[in-house]
Amino acid sequence: MSERLVDAYDLVIFDLDGVIYLIDRPIAGAVEAVGELHRAGVRLAYATNNASRRSAEVADLLAGLGVPADAGEVVTSAGASAAVLAQRLPLGSKVLVVGAEALRAEVRDAGMEPVSRAEDRPVAVVQGYGPQVGWADLAEAAVAIRGGAQWVATNTDRTLPSPRGPLPGNGSLVAALRTALGREPDLVVGKPEPGLFATAARRVGAVRPLVVGDRLDTDIEGAVRAGMDSLLVLTGVSGPADLVAAPPERRPTFVAPDLAGLFDAAGAATVPPGEVDGWRLETEQREGDAHLAGQGSAIDALRLLCGLAWSGGDVTKVTPDTPAARDALHALGLA
Incomplete structure (x- = not known):
């Protein structure tokens, strides 16, 4: 059995808004995913830029949604900002x-x-x-x-x-x-500055943490600055078009539709991928056009397109060669 993505890390640091919940409503599948991690004994932390709640309040909110958490697992930009001011x-x-x-x-x-x-x-x-x-x-x-x-x-x-x-x-x-x-x-003080992630890792002595977020400009860039691997989930702010266009400092290690990606094999979420089963991307050298052919999941097509874009290719010139490819590009908003 292939190693799950999460198995390679000793701490998972979650963003909250757009990853676990939206304002105060849980995102589909998020409570179940975090519950599975708890049962497996995976160490967890939560790092949020939202300064409207204290750590204990965030922990209470999570518990109310069915996510067991305590204040010591939560790092907020409000608490971090107050700590910085106290030093100054x-x-x-x-x-x-x-x-x-x-x-x-x-x-x-x-x-x-x-x-x-x-x-x-x-x-x-x-x-x-x-x-x-x-x-x-x-x-x-x-x-x-x-x-x-x-x-x-x-x-x-x-x-x-x-x-x-x-x-x-x-x-x-x-x-x-x-x-x-x-x-x-x-x-x-908050993300994309690396302080919140560094604090979360330091509290438990983690040496290989994974950051999970929904925003390229805060969560993912913050992880890059902190020297940590990251997983972008497409349940919040940043979407497929943002990912394809991401500059190097905002490129995640992995991408998945939601938190279920934590339990997939690492190779199934790596972006850009080494290879993707089912899809082929054929580039015309003379014009720079590319054709997406085959069939598979939309997220795998996205990973393949990121490889093209991040190596200097033009995703706007990609045309579908099969009905499945056309449907994938439409689903990703990249048609």
């Missing part, structure tokens, strides 16, 4: 918090005083996602930053996956301040 600032420093109550609580527990007005003269502004963040919050942050406060962003995700499709994420709100101030944040 004197105890008791005032920090203007733009975000959810979870971020305020993390700042408070790290020994600083969370405030909400520029007139309180904060020495730093920390900005994270919060569903109630509005213009007044951004205005106070702008005034404080212009007054000399350090500006720390928990993350810069442009969107947040949801059952209704992508919604504005913290990066969209950071962009509003960036436009108003004409400058970048002094520090971005």
